[in-house]
Amino acid sequence: MTKRITSLRPIPYIRADVEELSRSRSEPAWLLERRLRAWEIFESLPMPGPKDESWRRTDYRAIKWDAVAHLVPGRQAPTGLPESDSDGGLIVQSGAETVRAQLAGELAAKGVIFTDLTTALAEHGGLLREHLMTRAVLPENGKFAALHGALWTHGILLYVPRGVDVTLPLHSIWWAGEPGTIMGHVLIVLDENASVSYIHETASPTLQEQALSVGATEIILGPNSSLRYVQIQNWGRHTFEFGHNHALLTRDAHLEWVINSIGSRLSKSFVRVELEGEGASATVSGIYFASDGQLLDHDTRQNHKAPRTTSNLLFKGAVKGTGRSVWQGMIHVHPGAQKIDGFQESRTLLLSEGAHADNIPGLEIEADDVKCSHAATVGRLEEEPIYYLMTRGVPRAEAERLIIEGFFAQVMDRIPFASVRERLGEEIAGRLNGSG
Amino acid sequence: MSATLEIRNLHVSVEGRLILNGVNLTVRQGEIHALMGPNGSGKSTLANTIMGHPAYIVEQGDILFDGQSILDLKTDERARLGLFLAFQYPVAIPGVTVANFIRTAINARRRALDPQDKGISIPEFRKLLKAKMDFLQMDYNFAGRYLNDGFSGGEKKRVEVLQLAALEPKIAILDETDSGLDIDALRIVAEGVNALAGPSLGVLVITHYQRILNYIKPQYVHIMLEGRIVESGGADMALKLEEKGYDWVREKYGNGAPQAV
Numbered sequence: 001m002t003k004r005i006t007s008l009r010p011i012p013y014i015r016a017d018v019e020e021l022s023r024s025r026s027e028p029a030w031l032l033e034r035r036l037r038a039w040e041i042f043e044s045l046p047m048p049g050p051k052d053e054s055w056r057r058t059d060y061r062a063i064k065w066d067a068v069a070h071l072v073p074g075r076q077a078p079t080g081l082p083e084s085d086s087d088g089g090l091i092v093q094s095g096a097e098t099v100r101a102q103l104a105g106e107l108a109a110k111g112v113i114f115t116d117l118t119t120a121l122a123e124h125g126g127l128l129r130e131h132l133m134t135r136a137v138l139p140e141n142g143k144f145a146a147l148h149g150a151l152w153t154h155g156i157l158l159y160v161p162r163g164v165d166v167t168l169p170l171h172s173i174w175w176a177g178e179p180g181t182i183m184g185h186v187l188i189v190l191d192e193n194a195s196v197s198y199i200h201e202t203a204s205p206t207l208q209e210q211a212l213s214v215g216a217t218e219i220i221l222g223p224n225s226s227l228r229y230v231q232i233q234n235w236g237r238h239t240f241e242f243g244h245n246h247a248l249l250t251r252d253a254h255l256e257w258v259i260n261s262i263g264s265r266l267s268k269s270f271v272r273v274e275l276e277g278e279g280a281s282a283t284v285s286g287i288y289f290a291s292d293g294q295l296l297d298h299d300t301r302q303n304h305k306a307p308r309t310t311s312n313l314l315f316k317g318a319v320k321g322t323g324r325s326v327w328q329g330m331i332h333v334h335p336g337a338q339k340i341d342g343f344q345e346s347r348t349l350l351l352s353e354g355a356h357a358d359n360i361p362g363l364e365i366e367a368d369d370v371k372c373s374h375a376a377t378v379g380r381l382e383e384e385p386i387y388y389l390m391t392r393g394v395p396r397a398e399a400e401r402l403i404i405e406g407f408f409a410q411v412m413d414r415i416p417f418a419s420v421r422e423r424l425g426e427e428i429a430g431r432l433n434g435s436g
Numbered sequence: 437m438s439a440t441l442e443i444r445n446l447h448v449s450v451e452g453r454l455i456l457n458g459v460n461l462t463v464r465q466g467e468i469h470a471l472m473g474p475n476g477s478g479k480s481t482l483a484n485t486i487m488g489h490p491a492y493i494v495e496q497g498d499i500l501f502d503g504q505s506i507l508d509l510k511t512d513e514r515a516r517l518g519l520f521l522a523f524q525y526p527v528a529i530p531g532v533t534v535a536n537f538i539r540t541a542i543n544a545r546r547r548a549l550d551p552q553d554k555g556i557s558i559p560e561f562r563k564l565l566k567a568k569m570d571f572l573q574m575d576y577n578f579a580g581r582y583l584n585d586g587f588s589g590g591e592k593k594r595v596e597v598l599q600l601a602a603l604e605p606k607i608a609i610l611d612e613t614d615s616g617l618d619i620d621a622l623r624i625v626a627e628g629v630n631a632l633a634g635p636s637l638g639v640l641v642i643t644h645y646q647r648i649l650n651y652i653k654p655q656y657v658h659i660m661l662e663g664r665i666v667e668s669g670g671a672d673m674a675l676k677l678e679e680k681g682y683d684w685v686r687e688k689y690g691n692g693a694p695q696a697v
Contacts, residue, residue: 147596383490388527390600391487392541393548395514406531406582 004051038139072180088168096154113159120157136218144242155185160194180207190225206236217245221253234263251277274310292321319355340370438465439606446497457663475659518606590621597628614648626651646678660680
């Protein structure tokens with residue numbers, strides 16, 4: 001008897017939705033074709049479920065697909081957005097609409113492109129045609145990657161031309177004020193010897209009805225280019241988030257990537273670093289805080305495909321109330337990729353009895369001259385440090401706060417922007433005090 | 437008036453085993469006492485019971501600070517009254533700098549006195565910390581290091597003394613501060629304690645060995661055995677122990693194993 005698990009319902013989008021979306025935006029034929037190809041892959045893939053190793057701890061059956069499966073036009077003005085301190089450029093998108101877009105004149109003059117995907121399609125179609133879901137994130141990567149490829153609604157292109165060193169950081173914000181689905185896409189392309197810093201964040205108020213975000217981040221780094229990228233996921237607690245975030249590094253490229261997850265009801269985030277060129281190096285840092293009712297799930301891969309590549313991943317998180325977290329990591333060293341230095345570390349702090357965390361490291365090594373290691377722990381606050389601080393007159397609650405802040409300090413120190421560190425510090429302090 | 441720590445007929449158990457068996461001891465601000473005894477005699481139990489460690493259960497007796505029982509007070513409340521414990525094994529707190537921690541402790545005291553207190557200002561605190569570090573001849577880079585994280589034994593003890601200097605308690609207990617220190621580190625730590633000792637600080641030095649008492653000169657020496665103070669005397673008592681060891685104490689007062697509760 002082959003009975004489908006009824007709770008893993010198929011996502012009720014149809015092929016006509018793809019055609020309608022593309023037609024309504026007067027997209028070029030190549031893009032409709034690309035969307036339809038992704039759609040076919042989407043249809044051919046089963047819904048991921050408990051039998052898939054990547055998904056067995058990610059129960060997303062609470063999603064009410066019929067209610068959530070409509071694309072949001074998104075015309076509401078965003079409220080309560082975080083202050084932006086970026087001088088280089090700012091893009092704000094509400095739902096699928098761009099409500100603000102600016103780029104410093106001196107950057108535009110140097111050929112830097114920082115714009116929404118609709119404008120990019122009109123003005124830089126060639127760049128999109130070359131890079132959009134052709135190299136970093138592919139529809140074949142999974143059911144949600146394929147869905148995204150078929151129905152992505154909006155997004156941002158950041159392109160830095162050869163040799164341009166952008167010193168002013170760039171910033172973008174996605175806001176979602178309505179229930180329903182959004183599928184945002186970030187595409188970052190750095191040409192040879194280019195460098196830039198970029199902060200991207202998502203935020204929404206918590207609504208009664210559910211929302212769905214199926215996103216993708218593509219990072220393509222040319223030879224000897226350097227990117228510092230911070231992404232902050234702070235969706236309202238009504239949101240289910242599925243995201244593929246893939247970086248592709250060519251020769252001597254360098255990536256410093258900070259991934260922060262504090263929002264959403266459920267977030268399943270695939271983080272993948274492809275070290276394809278000799279000498280490429282990546283530092284990946286994760287910070288998360290799961291409170292009551294949240295599941296934050298990170299699935300990370302460090303793929304060493306070329307010799308002399310380096311990757312260093314550190315994730316730290318706290319889980320409170322009935323919150324849950326999952327981290328599954330893999331360092332994969334491909335055959336012939338010698339002189340590799342790969343490291344992964346994941347530590348989670350459980351702050352209450354009902355909290356739960358799974359940390360699952362993994363190594364797959366097919367070369368012999370490599371240095372790879374991992375460390376993963378799930379722990380609770382220990383009494384001795386608390387007692388030690390209390391003997392100096394610090395009340396228990398404050399001693400606990402200090403120890404938890406200390407726990408996060410190592411990964412906070414890796415965030416290259418003081419303003420982001422401060423905001424996250426305040427967010428964590430607020431969570432500890434019980435607000436959310 | 438000088439503050440007084442008074443321990444009366446204290447009986448303490450840990451995990452159902454009676455460790456302290458009727459301890460009597462009074463330490464006043466301005467006095468230096470040494471508490472000596474063989475391993476397992478209950479010295480560290482006494483120190484942690486005074487500070488209110490939750491694992492140590494007072495079965496009988498009392499601990500008074502300025503005439504008031506402190507048994508119902510939590511550890512942090514006892515500390516804010518003016519008690520301080522320098523740990524035998526200071527605990528590492530990764531991610532929390534020495535400076536951040538000391539500032540938090542100072543502010544906790546200020547807020548306990550005045551809930552509206554905004555805390556010590558950063559420049560004021562920097563000045564205070566630098567002054568204390570100068571006083572103890574410490575390198576300023578200690579301030580930015582994570583508390584006891586990766587510190588050598590000597591560094592840990594020096595930072596204990598720095599906390600002692602910055603928090604200005606009335607009575608300080610030094611629990612085996614000499615353990616694990618080479619002679620140079622011991623001298624430096626002892627000099628720090630001596631620099632702080634005076635009319636406003638009472639000190640209870642807990643030690644197994646006599647050697648720290650070459651540097652910190654007590655007025656009173658007490659010998660603990662099997663959970664009780666069995667002999668008290670002047671500084672010469674320590675020399676007697678150095679010469680003769682603890683065997684004569686055991687012969688005179690020993691009773692076998694500690695009893696169950």
